[in-house]
Amino acid sequence: EAGVAQSPRYKIIEKRQSVAFWCNPISGHATLYWYQQILGQGPKLLIQFQNNGVVDDSQLPKDRFSAERLKGVDSTLKIQPAKLEDSAVYLCASSQPWAAGGVRLQYFGPGTRLTVL
Amino acid sequence: EDQVTQSPEALRLQEGESSSLNCSYTVSGLRGLFWYRQDPGKGPEFLFTLYSAGEEKEKERLKATLTKKESFLHITAPKPEDSATYLCAVAGGYQKVTFGIGTKLQVIP
Numbered sequence: 001e002a003g004v005a006q007s008p009r010y011k012i013i014e015k016r017q018s019v020a021f022w023c024n025p026i027s028g029h030a031t032l033y034w035y036q037q038i039l040g041q042g043p044k045l046l047i048q049f050q051n052n053g054v055v056d057d058s059q060l061p062k063d064r065f066s067a068e069r070l071k072g073v074d075s076t077l078k079i080q081p082a083k084l085e086d087s088a089v090y091l092c093a094s095s096q097p098w099a100a101g102g103v104r105l106q107y108f109g110p111g112t113r114l115t116v117l
Numbered sequence: 118e119d120q121v122t123q124s125p126e127a128l129r130l131q132e133g134e135s136s137s138l139n140c141s142y143t144v145s146g147l148r149g150l151f152w153y154r155q156d157p158g159k160g161p162e163f164l165f166t167l168y169s170a171g172e173e174k175e176k177e178r179l180k181a182t183l184t185k186k187e188s189f190l191h192i193t194a195p196k197p198e199d200s201a202t203y204l205c206a207v208a209g210g211y212q213k214v215t216f217g218i219g220t221k222l223q224v225i226p
Binding site for chain 2: 043056091104106109110111
């Protein structure tokens with residue numbers, strides 16, 4: 001079974017520029033998550049999709065971050081304009097539509113490391 | 118708000134020196150507690166899910182346990198390849214998952 005795919009793996013941009021990340025979840029996984037992981041910290045949920053609908057975006061800085069999941073499969077996360085504090089690894093995860101034992105197990109992609117100069 | 122606190126933040130062990138990592142949590146309606154392993158430059162890799170107090174799970178040199186307030190990840194006779202950051206996370210109501218900052222483990226030959 002193929003894992004969660006993300007691209008690019010690395011990105012370096014100047015502050016105030018825009019950037020976009022792409023994620024393709026595991027086939028059949030209806031739920032997709034975007035996390036931000038700052039160096040030395042745990043992943044922080046930015047947005048959660050169920051199919052192509054948003055379930056939770058309470059921690060997404062909506063003035064500069066946006067995300068979409070067209071057709072309920074792959075997803076893009078965009079930052080415009082980027083700030084220095086956006087330097088982090090952006091992780092995408094997906095989970096099956098049903099919950100085993102009451103919880104959905106999340107499978108993570110390799111992440112995109114963003115550096116904002 | 119759900120909270121996860123992991124300790125220590127970093128741990129250095131000699132090969133074969135057993136130890137435990139701690140994860141204390143507060144969550145409204147625990148649905149499950151997860152342990153993940155994260156290697157540098159990679160995404161978290163699932164290790165265990167625990168659902169209720171008293172539950173234990175094992176995988177090779179790792180054993181995870183759960184109480185009503187905390188979880189432990191016991192590492193028995195670790196090897197250098199066990200070096201990684203170990204993340205603890207809890208799933209509360211509405212399947213929202215909250216992660217701790219992790220424990221960075223280094224096992225020295």
